[in-house]
Ligand SMILES: Nc1ncnc2c1ncn2[C@@H]1O[C@H](COP(=O)(O)OP(=O)(O)OP(=O)(O)O)[C@@H](O)[C@H]1O
């Protein structure tokens with residue numbers, strides 16, 4: 173009997189999903205240590221790799237926060253990038269006025285985002301479906317235009333941050349080390365957020381949130397005032413996303429209204445859907461896939477188009493001068509290819525990338 | 536006469552020109568099984584919706600345990616001890632059967648602003664959940680997703696969830712709707728076991744079940760209560776026979 177039970181316990185724990193999750197997280201976490209090796213091997217510049225991947229980590233945090241309300245709560249917020257903007261502006265504006273301590277900037281960024289989420293959620297969560305999407309979008313646009321109108325902070329052009337958040341010297345904020353340090357910080361925050369979301373969605377609170385997505389009326393009939401729980405989730409998601417915004421402002425050393433443009437909100441939705449809604453790690457896969465495709469798809473397309481050109485040239489002879497350039501210019505339409513890939517993934521696997529790894533474990 | 540547990544006072548609900556609940560007054564006494572019968576479209580489900588807080592009546596009052604609950608939200612009524620089941624099965628389809636009843640227990644235990652401990656490994660939720668499933672005969676289906684249960688099993692789960700709130704008044708909207716004969720028998724057996732322990736307002740089309748279970752019966756036609764009485768009185772009532780029982784052999 174004991175053998176059977178232990179087998180029964182082992183099976184759900186060590187699945188493909190878990191294995192992939194461990195490998196992906198390990199690869200992410202150890203990047204600063206093997207990046208120099210990648211550079212010597214001529215694969216990718218170390219600084220460039222760290223910069224790209226820091227952005228992936230930060231947007232993965234934002235996507236995780238959206239996943240909490242979109243994937244687990246069924247709330248299609250089309251204005252989630254607003255909290256990236258709020259977090260970013262908090263850091264940028266405080267830094268602009270000489271208040272550089274991260275211990276002040278970050279809590280304030282989180283608090284402010286939470287407060288805005290409370291207000292926006294309280295008004296928008298009374299609606300459902302398309303109305304909810306439109307109202308969250310409207311609030312996001314409103315704040316976007318507030319940003320555009322903020323003349324003292326660069327308005328449309330944005331504001332350069334001269335000094336990154338200062339964590340009492342614990343995290344190097346200048347010099348060559350700052351990139352590694354900031355990468356490690358971002359990774360640590362991502363892991364914390366993943367752990368938090370994991371606990372949250374499996375707690376009593378999480379069960380109510382997921383139940384309300386599945387059948388809100390029934391949850392009310394069971395005695396749950398679902399509005400409160402959905403609002404609480406909305407606020408938590410806003411707070412976490414504000415944290416991502418504070419990180420992003422540090423990463424780019426720049427804030428601008430573009431951070432909260434509605435297309436940014438759309439990107440976050442794509443990351444969540446692509447990675448797998450309602451799976452804790454899905455948004456990480458989604459952010460990885462989306463941002464890496466965005467970064468490398470144009471180059472990849474040029475490469476493939478070049479091969480195609482050479483191939484056809486070998487068969488039917490060379491075309492007129494400049495034909496190759498015209499041909500390669502097709503790579504500028506890489507977004508169409510990205511769109512096609514997204515549609516293919518979503519159609520092929522409704523649960524996103526995560527579901528491709530097998531649904532052996534429980535959600 | 537003892538103080539009624541539920542008192543419905545000249546309740547009116549209109550849908551455009553249609554009066555679905557027409558100055559309806561009714562009471563449910565503590566401990567009784569009060570059956571509500573009537574032809575399709577009589578307004579039975581509409582009444583349950585108003586009692587449970589999902590529909591707002593146009594006028595009239597609902598008094599539960601001496602408290603006016605007419606304007607109370609649905610969830611708050613459950614906490615007062617008023618639970619309902621749905622005529623059209625309404626379970627949490629992507630949750631297991633056990634999850635469904637455990638959620639009823641979770642709601643009963645107070646607020647759920649508990650963010651840390653995994654709910655699915657909490658014996659304080661799982662154990663009462665298993666008992667609730669055993670009560671309706673679903674214990675061996677505990678880990679099956681509700682969506683994969685047969686129709687009859689989903690009906691049993693539906694009732695188990697309402698029972699899970701440990702209500703003082705159970706509003707059952709056609710618990711046997713669409714059940715096969717065998718399943719109906721076990722549902723009637725369950726209701727018989729609950730009889731005397733739970734106060735119930737029971738809507739049911741199966742007349743054999745109604746006459747076997749009910750202490751009192753109210754007949755609803757076009758939103759109006761045309762008669763209330765013991766099964767024997769209702770059986771003998773000429774107006775009821777013509778309006779509703781009509782041709783059916785009772
Ligand atoms: N939301 C609504 N809008 C408009 N009309 C409605 C609505 N809900 C119910 N009705 C109408 O009100 C009347 C009463 O409906 P109700 O569902 O309460 O009947 P019922 O007694 O439960 O019938 P059944 O035995 O078929 O379940 C019907 O004529 C129905 O069409």
Ligand SMILES: [Mg+2]
Nearest residue numbers: 579580581622
């Ligand atoms: Mg009905």
